[in-house]
Amino acid sequence: MNNLTTQNPTAPVFLEVGRPDNPEANCDFPILGWTRLSSLIPSRYNRQKTVKHINTMEGTIREYGFADVIKVFAITSTEDVFAGFTPEDIEEFRSKGLDTSIAIKYTIAESAHRVESLRILHPTTDPLVPIAVIDWISVNDVEEVQKLIISLNVTGKTWTIFDYVKSHAEMTNRSNVKLFREIRDNMKLLTSSKITGTVLTNGLVAGIYSKMIMGHDPLRNGNLTISKTDRKYLDKLLQRIPSWCTSTGTKKISNQFLRRLIYFMWNVQSIIVNKHNKLDFKKWSTFLDRVLIQAGAGLKVSPLPDGDDTFYKWWLEVCQELGIDWDTSVGMYKKQKLQIVS
DSSP states (O other): OHHHHTSOTTSOOOOOOBOOOOTTOOSOOOEEEEEEGGGEEOOTTSOOOOHHHHHHHHHHHHHHOOOSOEEEEEEOOGGGTTTTOOHHHHHHHHHTTOOTTOSOEEEEEEOHHHHHHHHHHOSSOOOEEEEEEOTTSOTTOHHHHHHHHHHHHHTSSOOOHHHHHHHHTTOTTSTTHHHHHHHHHHHHHHHOBTTTBOSSOHHHHHHHHHOOSSOOHHHHHTOOOOOHHHHHHHHHHHHHHHHHHHHHOGGGSOHHHHHHHHHHHHHHHTTBBOTTSOBOHHHHHHHHHHHHHHHHHHHTTSOOOOSHHHHHHHHHHHHHHTTOOOOGGGOSSOOOOBOOOO
């Protein structure tokens, strides 16, 4: 190791420790080596960084040392170094000590939080750090890069629904990338209002898009699409639910109530029809408004229901009061077609 310290301290260094010839191995192994901390570039497909997790890792490294290697992809073209990043992103990299002018760089596949912790621990120096280069996947193969990053990271700190959305929002080669960027931006907007704080959680926003009460597989898998018909229903939910929560008081309304309400409203979509048996958005929209009025009135008397059975009982009472003939014999998740009384 002494021979490394005599080199130019500002230059990138890669020392190949070696990858033994393993003819009996039935899987790929990375090339092990060392490089400057400044040569490590975050990936657009990584999960959202959290200050709490970075600080936790910093404390652990400070006390016990860095007993790990940073998994990376090799960047082979200078054009790929900051591909997809905004000028603001690059300026942030410079502020953290990343030398944006050098060509030898590596994209972080796993350990992004640990790398940020190392930067905190070395604010004025650029130490050599151990890396494992995953060279059997090209950094330009964005689909494979994203799959591996998700696979490596979910075995550590669990990915949140926002982490998946954020990662899919960077997949510029996909036809639904604009949709995932919309979801990402709405999640940011509705969870960090400067005036009201969190209006809707990321899980609730996910439910509006996925039509699911939990899991939200289309958002996790990255294959979500929105039909032209669904778009106006979705936009109504995105506009009406947050505005009602804000005017009513977000602390008074439980997430459990809201996720059931959103799920039931999507279920009602297919059964609120006109006399020609076609979906009737106007009647559905009126029904949503009237349900929220009923919920607001009920909230003045007692908390809104947040369990499966209590919510369903409340739902039946509201439907009855609004003149909906709901067939209770089909249960909570299967409904017959309904004619909304205007």
